[in-house]
Amino acid sequence: MARPHSEYFRYRNAGVLTAKAAATAPTGTFERLSTSLRRFVFGRPLATEQEIEERLPKWKALSTFSSDNLSSVAYATELIMFTLLAAGTAAFWLVLPISGLIVTLFVIIVISYRQTIRAYPSGGGSYIVARENLGTGPALLAAAALLTDYVLTVSVSVAAGVLAITPAFPDLDAVRVPLGVVSILFVMLINLRGIRESGTVFAAPTYVFLVATLGLIALGIARTVLGDSSHVTGVTRALVVTEPLGVLLLMRALADGCSAIPFRRDL
Incomplete structure (x- = not known):
């Protein structure tokens, strides 16, 4: 059975798909540079279920x-x-x-x-x-x-x-x-x-x-x-x-x- 989405998504539960890292991976040179800059400044992006652990x-x-x-x-x-x-x-x-x-x-x-x-x-x-x-x-x-x-x-x-x-x-x-x-x-x-x-x-x-x-x-x-x-001593200025x-x-x-x-x- 062909699963065209298997490269970018995986089944988490019945009928529930979770995106893999490849789904949001940059493709062009400019996108890779901007993604690297964003990760340097903001850090690695977090999934919604990971936010509760922060x-x-x-x-x-x-x-x-x-x-x-x-x-x-x-x-x-x-x-x-x-x-x-x-x-x-x-x-x-x-x-x-x-x-x-x-x-x-x-x-x-x-x-x-x-x-x-x-x-x-x-x-x-x-x-x-x-x-x-x-x-x-x-x-x-x-x-x-x-x-x-x-x-x-x-x-x-x-x-x-x-x-x-x-x-x-x-x-x-x-x-x-x-x-x-x-x-x-x-x-x-x-x-x-x-x-x-x-x-x-x-x-x-x-x-x-x-x-x-x-x-x-x-x-x-x-x-x-x-x-x-x-005690402070030697102060002469008024x-x-x-x-x-x-x-x-x-x-x-x-x-x-x-x-x-x-x-x-x-x-």
């Missing part, structure tokens, strides 16, 4: 979906101090109260997200939740806010990372902008490969950052308890106070510190 274990999911929050924490305190510096170093005691307000806001957001997960167990991003409860207009506003947040988080986090690296490698100071652009392109290419690949690549830096941060906090507490804290410590300055410091809470919620 899941992350919890330890990878934590590093993948919390990396933007952690990256923002890295410079949020610096922004608060930089803003308060306009009122003089005596205003630095307000860093902890402002940080406490930000932590409180973060707890409220976490509670809200947990309620959303219970209400939408199959998945509900900001756009879906806003559209079903508030309408299309608020949903589009939430989507626009998310897109803005994504762009700002990537650009600011990469710029802060490059700025943190260059003091250790002074020769890179002249190529800070190209280094930042290359870093963004690298992050983009890794994310285009899919969730599993990006989770594998970004897991190690995220956990290294966590260990380093917790180690720094533990070292600071230990040195303070043991009375071995360091600091010029440019703004009074008023409500507007405190609000600006709070807004700058809120960069530690990127509102990452999938569409």
